[in-house]
Amino acid sequence: MPHANAEPADDALMTAYAAGDARAFEQLYARHHAGLYRFIRRLLGSALNAQTDEVFQDTWLRVVQARAQWQPQGASFRTWLFTLAHHRVVDQLRRSGREVSVDAFEGDDGAPWEPAVGVSAAWRHWPAPAPAATHTEELAFWRRAGEKLLGCLEQLPIPQRSAFLLHHDDGLGLDEVAGALGVGFETAKTRLRYAMSKLRTCMGAYLAPLASGGESR
């Protein structure tokens, strides 16, 4: 995540905080609290939404406790932060009795990933993606799409879900995603492709009625 030149980098802030500068931590928190909270909430899913606050707090407290051991070399602070959160979400899911597969980067049938045939056709009927939709109809469309996407996300295995969220929502590069998840670059890439393929299938079917000009649902 790029910062203005005048602002210190995350690593410098964390180093300053490790030396006792509380304001450095406040800056870090201001930068990352919203994205991290969203990541945890979406990764936990609607069934465990109530645990979001606890995991979020645990993650930041872990940052506080590990400040002395943190080293700026290696992964960036942001990657490290999301790694901590991911580990805590997985722990929470396991405690809640959910089965969390750590190697679910292949298809459910074990077949290697291939682009979904025919799905892309449905996407042609979607409005052009815009960061902030201006027209009311488009805004409504994207809100429904977002709502549906959250539902589709919950159908993904945790490894694919976390790869997609880190990459598409939090803006991490593939190498950073791999680092945050503790997997190789190709594994992260495969997980991401599976996630996108499944999400496109899920979303394309849902939004298909829009292509005929009618209201979707």
Added chain:
Amino acid sequence: MTPSDHDDDERDAWLSAALHHAPDAQAAPPPALSDTILRQARGAARATKAATPARPRGAWATVWDWLARPPVAAGFASLMVATVVGLIWWERPIDETLAPPNASSPAARVVPATASAAPPKAARRDADAPRPAPASSGRRRLAVTPEPLPTAPAAPTPFTDRGTPAQAAPAGTERNAAAEARNDTGATASGAPARGAAKAVPFAVPQAAADQLRREDSTEARPAALAALLDSVAAQPQRWSWQRGESRRPMNPALQGWLRQLDGATHGRWRDAGDVAPASPADVVQLYRDGTPVATLQLSDDAAWLASGSQASLPRSATRTLKQALDDATR
């Protein structure tokens, strides 16, 4: 393809847009939760700050911290080890395979047998024969300078053979040293001790050597010079040659075998011979290393002699056997 290229390929603009418009896109932690986290973080920061000035950070503490760093500590440990080793080996010849000069004193004879703890020649000499005359210091330095084992033909001779004319030229310096040592002995009689004697003794004569000194009259299993010679011949026979009579010949297995036989026959019989020479005509074997005479072995009717001043008394039958074996080996 770089990771960023992959990122462009893998990033789906529609899914991203849908994600950004999701109902929870503006979700944020409750303010109370943020306050709790920030309060805990501030408390930890205060604890860090409080802990830092609590420690006195004087110059000594800084130096101590610096010394405690593993690379620095390892470096100092190495330096200390080197210092200790340097003190132990102070003024000792670098090559311990060298035999001591022809010394008539018991200390000079005994100490080389304890190779690892032997005092330097200079220390021994100073200890046994204090010098009265500072004017002779230059000459004394010449006499006591350790002589390394020669690696080139032009190198000085570490071993001396006072009884072998063939060694006259290389052994000249050694003769000077020996003569000076005798002069030193004479000086002892005058009763004027040199300062170097008291200084050299404390760490130049360790306990093992002192024990040897107390057993002056005891025999040796093998003189250090002979042991060093045998080891060197066994390790690098190509550098050695021998001479019996007129012609010099390279070291061969036969003579090596004879040396081992001599070593076995004389084991435990070596004594200090001082200046005594073989009474009866002796067979002489001159040993050269890299062309430089290093040692002379003599075999008389009743003893084996090492030119560095050691003698091993043998039964006549043993000397006859050794002479016969020498004849066979040098034929």
